[in-house]
Amino acid sequence: MCGIFACHCHPDVQKFKPTALKMGKAIRHRGPDWSGNVIANNTILVHERLSIVGVESGAQPLVNDEGTIALAVNGEIYNHRVLRKHLKTPYNFKTHSDCEVIIPLYLEHDIDAPRHLDGMFSWVLHDKTQDRVVAARDPIGVTSFYMGRSSKTPGAVYFASEMKCLHPVCDDIMTFPPGHVYDSKTDQLKRYFDPKWLIEPSSIPETPVDYKTLRTALEKSVRKRLMAEVPFGVLLSGGLDSSLVASIAQREIQRVNELAKQQRQRQNGSLDEELVGIDDDNKLTTVQMLPELHSFSIGLPGAPDTKAAEEVAKFLGTRHHSFTFTIEDGLNALSDVIYHLETYDVTTIRASTPMFLLSRKIKAMGVKMVLSGEGSDEIFGGYLYFHAAPDKKEFHEETVRRVDNLHLADCLRANKSTSAWGVEARVPFLDREFLELCMNIDPADKMITKDRIEKYILRRAFDTTDEPETKPYLPEKILWRQKEQFSDGVGYGWIDGLKDNAELHVSDEDMKNPKPEWGSDVPDTKEAYWYRCMFDEHFPTYCAGTVKRWVPTWSKQTDPSGR
Template sequence: MCGIWATFGVDGGLSATCIKCFSSIVHRGPDAWRIEQDAREPLAIFGFQRLSIVDGLHGMQPMRLHTYPRTTLICNGEIYNCKRLQEQHQFPYETKCDVEAIIHAYQNFGIAETVKKLDGVFAFCLVDGEKRKVYIARDPYGVRPLFRFHDADNDVLAICSEAKGLVGLKQKASKNSTLGQFPPGHFQVWSMIDNGKVKLDYTEQYFKPGMPPRFLPFVPEEDLQKMDVYEKTAHLLEAACKKRLMAERRIGCLLSGGLDSSLITALVVKLAKEHQLPYKIQTFAIGMGDSPDLAAARTVAEYLGTEHHEVQFDENDVREALDNVIYHLESFDITTIRASLPMYLLSQYIKKNTDTTVVFSGEGADEVAQGYIYFRDAPSTSAGHDESIRLLSDIYLYDGLRADRTTSAFSLELRVPFLDIQFTSHYLSIDPKLRQPQNGVEKHLLRNSFAKSGLLPDSILWRHKEAFSDGVASVKKSLFTTIAEIIAERYKDEEQQYEGVQPTTTESKYYRSVFEKTFSGQHNFTPYYWMPKWVQVTDPSARFIKHYAAT
């Protein structure tokens, strides 16, 4: 996890505004920074905020290689198949940094084939000085963030890991300018026309959720042929964790005590022992008072023998963090903000009190494996499958965004095995009937895949899904009730019309008012409020779905 920033064609070059924009993402990479102006293209500027995970000596960016001195790369990402690409194609690596593979792949195969050959998560900008081309690309599910600013009237392009690094440029731009997230699974090609100015050539989508890998798979297909669907599921999820152990910093796990985080933690602990990592895996749980999640996480940690950290938070912590969470999220979505508060506070604790830098998490499981309670109301198996695809297509706007921003706010690097390409391709290809909730149990197939493994106690493997607000909060009082009380203290409910989706509750109006202070007019950052499908509810919390009380 790092922060990337670049501008092309901004008049005035490396101005005070640019420096301020670049500095706003320092939390993404506190270990080192570099900002430089291209001598041959004075209006092309590259900035990099580094969090050192692999190759602390040679991994600084912008990256240029002796073999290709006119090619410049800035990338926030991890390329898990970097060594396999080197072995396959005899790439003459100059560093131990995994993202070097991008430059070699581009020079040998071009940009369209490069993005398909990468097994990893990434957001990058690559400039070919000889061809005078600029390439922008983002990983298939948008695990790594990327924003793009374009002023068409002035032929200006800028990119950044977060929108806060670009809003200052938009304020000084023409009315015909846009700022928004660069879509996952896409790349763009731009031509440099004069003095760093650029024109868009074309945009191409290279991935849609469920597509099979077009790189050499981490697990060879012949190894999977004799396995049944349950064995294959378990094997591929373990493989997804294994490839993500690539790190020179300490690894830990976010552990809520729910199925998803508990499975990932169990697999990471198993693999850490096999790889003889020189430390115990740390696990981190957070809750208010007598939170059910704290109790469940404690059970998992004791079973696995982890170095467990339990963080208690209260109303004062929520009160202090709420506005900061909205600033870091760059979203006004109700569900995203609620769910981000504990994750933000937990990340803050990890940064201040431990030496863990890489954190594994269970994000993506609900989208891939039909884990939300409302999936029980799917009118057909095909409708359930289509909803999984929709959720995965938009995960970068909601749960994926939450997971990245709350951890990166405190310079942690997130790893999400459930969004592995080989795993998601397999899981989404299974008969949709098997993927549906069975007998009122969501993610039945996933649970069954580990039923005989002994990785987790049955009480955890088959634990019902809590509404998030109930799981993390005290039994006596839900988190969103606490939030509502805090907002009532500080906000006078006023009717105000905004562009885009309209807030209708006091809570949503407050979130929008805080969002507008920094990201005025950027309603496109949150195109719709996340809500469960097929059920009639006015609040996105799962506790309002009819099935919830029966779980």
């Protein structure tokens, strides 16, 4: 991940520049490799870079030959090679960066440019000729993005990867909605990601599940996310989702490397130097041999997820790194976690703390990109409360609601927990094509019954019991292992430790007298109260408008644990 900060229509942009650079520095953890900025007219773009693709030549902001277009991007464009090949007008690319293609795409498609992108992204583009800013966020909001305004600079509009570099200069901040594009010409946000399943959630899909297509789609999604020029790995909890991602990635690495070896052997018998791989058009191309896959897990001593992760890693043959943390380690990190997450949602904080600690370990090992399993539970109704769904209509509507709010929950967690240490998390389950396939499956196939465990169709798609010629993707007991909430799977003592400590920090009297500035958003537990107080230490009250707290469905349960 990278970090971006931008301001358009500032009344004195040169005077504002030192402040803008300071705001960019506030998110340098997201992009520790390089800093850049561009000023044109009354607009400034600031970029903090984490180099994953185009390492030697992809410094930002990117500018075209004429100096009329400047671009700052946070994210990855997986179809950038295909887009480059199919441009109608030749464009002089200055870098190998996957993000540079956005400039000629804007020149050809204007405000519709984001529709053509396959990836995770937040970006701000300034057109100097029109003195126009266009900003966009990926369909699901995998990358974090905010938009702000200030009563001190009427007419100015601000953008940033994180809220912490907006609230010092803005008194009105909102989450930039996923799947939308902003155009300063109209000063309006417009939805560009508009599939029927999202726009009409009450229209219930009727397409029966095709297991082979489902498997192929996820494999394709993982394959495109192996695009990197730096060491990478996979977050492996030992649950179904991360284990499948790890399995597919390992199989792809082995497949490509075997092809590479065979071709090189045919040429001169050597197995080194540049070797063959598969490009975006599924054609052979010369690329570097893919590196060994690292896998990472974390938990309290004896945690169920840790044991399962070690079993999966051994089965797959990854280079596994298993870490432990103590409850004290987690408690000590809480304030920092909330500062980086920019939320006080109980579910998100519980799950983010181990991920935050693990990301620091990963960064220390020199790994800059990891694959993760977020999104599967929302798509397939994998949370345990989905057992209580009364019918397929409500089941489907709840999956749509959960996917639509991922940017405020699991995507926020994955993005900010890793970015806090300069690590990028990629999420194959939230691939645009994969989503289109899965969200149009008849929800009756997804529902949990006495004969079907949660996420049955995903498990079944990768069950090779009836395919003796196919190597198993996972051990059977992992493939059919019941769901653990991540915050539980790292060790059941974690949640109990949080609750016990909240009792020490929040009194019964505190609960009876919440802060007046909280309005109607009053925490209903001491743990939630404690987190809200820590949030308030870092952020002004008006920033709370960007936070969404988890609310259970089909249940009177108030605790978000899945136990």
